[in-house]
Amino acid sequence: MYDPIFAKSFSKYEQKRFGFWAILICTIMAVSIFLELKPGFHPLAILGNAMNLQLSIDAAQDKLAVKDEDISPPLVDQAKEGEQTDMLRVNDMGTSSPLATEAVESDPTNTSIVKDIDTNPPLATQAKKVETRSEELVEPACNFLGPLSDYCEIKGDIRIEANSSTIFIVSPQTTIAAKNKSWSTRPYARKGNGGAMISVKKWTIKLVSHNEDNIPRCSINHSIPSILFSTGGFSGNPFHDFSDLLVPIYSTSQEFGGEVQFLATDHQHWWISKYQMLFSRLSRHEIIAIDKEKEIHCYSRMVAGLKSYKEFIIDSSKFPNGLSMNHFRQFLRSTYSLKRTRAIKLRKGAGQKPRLMLISRGRTRRLTNEGEITRMARKLGYEVIVAEAGISTNLTSFAQLVNSCDVLMGVHGAGLTNMVFLPDNAILVQIIPLGGIDGLARVDFGIPSKDMNIRYLEYKIEATESSLIEQYPLDHAVFRDPSSFHKQGWGAIRSVYLDKQNVKIDLHRFKSTLVKALKLLRRH
Structure with a gap:
């Protein structure tokens, strides 16, 4: 294994000394490598884990303080045009999380990452808790500064209590750190006209913790989204029927492809009956006169209000796939058999x-x-x-x-x-x-x-x-x-x-x- 001529140049005593030092050096190297690969045994491991966890939490909090970049196309376009947007979609962390656990959950085949995290249970467990909490708390995405209508897009545990005109968003958190916990909207697309809005019911949207008192329990659970709108205002006037209601209802509901439930507040049966053919083409589900409901209706997704940006026009820049008035007119032709x-x-x-x-x-x-x-x-x-x-x-x-x-x-x-x-x-x-x-x-x-x-x-x-x-x-x-x-x-x-x-x-x-x-x- 070694050169015999080189060995003979040393005495037996000197050869033993060389062997001793070689074994000692190899032992030190082995221990060092072991400590590098097993940070849990390192004297600074506990401090390091604490610092890493704090950095993860700080990064998550930074994300909570910034507006979500994954904003739906309509509101992005509105911002580009220089219009103000009152966006409250702050806690939606589904598109940007700094935590390693996101990669694990989004890619179940990445077993090497799972094993790495499992070697350090304290950090992995706490990081998962931080991420889960961020993803579960989703405030409504509201636009209150549009010229014609206010609306909120909501996702999560949604419970509708009709007798108080309240929409509850129930969070699994025990405490809610959000600045805003309550919003209100009148779901009719002529918000600047006091004469119209006086007959439109105001609805309150509340973000609540699951352990708060007096939270209504679901009595009917729905697997489809819902849209809340009012048939009050100037309904009955043909121009307002289309400009304030039918066109916005059409444009707001198109993304759901018929799998949506309409909730009519200030319900007028004769008005719904007049346009029943249109509603039956927009939704495969019955319209609920929500004000009269004693049951607690629950959804996982909802639009409270209608999206309307211009008078008697669908603003194509605000909707996916360039939705326009020509699409609406084609819809009318097919509904009423206009040849x-x-x-x-x-x-x-x-x-x-x-x-x-x-x-x-x-x-x-x-x-x-x-x-x-x-x-x-x-x-x-x-x-x-x-x-x-x-x-x-x-x-x-x-x-x-x-x-x-x-x-x-x-x-x-x-x-x-x-x-x-x-x-x-x-x-x-x-x-x-x-x-x-x-x-x-x-x-x-x-x-x-x-x-x-x-x-x-x-x-x-x-x-x-x-x-x-x-x-x-x-x-x-x-x-x-x-x-x-x-x-x-x-x-x-x-x-x-x-x-x-x-x-x-x-x-x-x-x-x-x-x-x-x-x-x-x-x-x-």
Whole structure:
């Protein structure tokens, strides 16, 4: 094993000394390696474990203090646009945890990591407790700063107590360190209008510990998510039915693919019945009139409120897969069996007659010379239908009638909402009365028409076409200074310009608008 010549150069005594030192050195090396591989036996092991645990806890607490980066696309886009977001999704640690146990739980095949952690039970056990606690405590993700609606997305142990209008989120923690433990929302998408919201019930969302007193026990457990909304507000008005309720309900529920339960607060049976065909396509489950429930309904996921970002529009940037008003219109077509997808394309000499629907109004903002307008339109080559939809009107039949038309025309009002049933490339003609409401009229119908692939024309009446000329002299502020009424608030605007005004169209002026519509139908 060694060179005999080299060995003979030393005496037997010197050879023994070399052997002794070799054994001693090997022993020291073996002990050192053992201590390195077994930190539990090292004199500083206990201190080291304590420090490692504290670092893990500190890292977890740092995560709790920062907004969750895994925010749903709608709210991320809103932040990009410079809008403020009141996001309370702080404790959702599902996407970012500094603890080693996360890797173990997410990858059960990684046995080497499991063995490493098992060699040091005190640290592994405590780290698992820290991570589990972080994952189990999930505050609602709420947006309270949107222009039209407030909503909260909730996950966890959710219990709904109807008689107190309270949604409990039950945490397994004995104490809750969250800054906010209670939120409130009125689940209707017109939050800036006091007149609408006065009839909308306020719901409270409470984050509670499992050991608190008076926490309701589940009597009915559901395996599907739920959406809470109110049928109060301005429901019953066709425009608000769609803008405040049906469009937001559609956009909020699409991600669930029919596996969702609607909870209607301020429940109005007649309203749900009117749109039952739509609801049956959006959910495979019954609608619960939640206010009347004595049972405690429990869910693991819930949206309290509706997602609405723009008037009568689905903001595609806020929803996955570019959800839009065109998707909503396709949904309406399939629900109500609307056969026409595109308006007529006029060709010279083909003898075609585009169909024009004139929305008739029975009370305010009436067209007092409907007959004359109808005759002129027919002379220009239109087939004219005069129609008015009421609460008792069969929605399927009326939707099919609108879908058969190429042009929809009327004075600014809820009746123009029926444009949702028009085929693509159809034309909306909005007659705007006096009162400086041009901007309002465009927001309600002009801008949404573009998102629906409907072409838009407007006709602004003059003072001589308004019935107000019979009530006020031409030099009155009603004509000279509508802004003075705007300063008095919506009540003054509505009283004068919407409730007390009718319209008599100047046929000579209006003819050019109808001719322009014909030209658009030739372009297609």
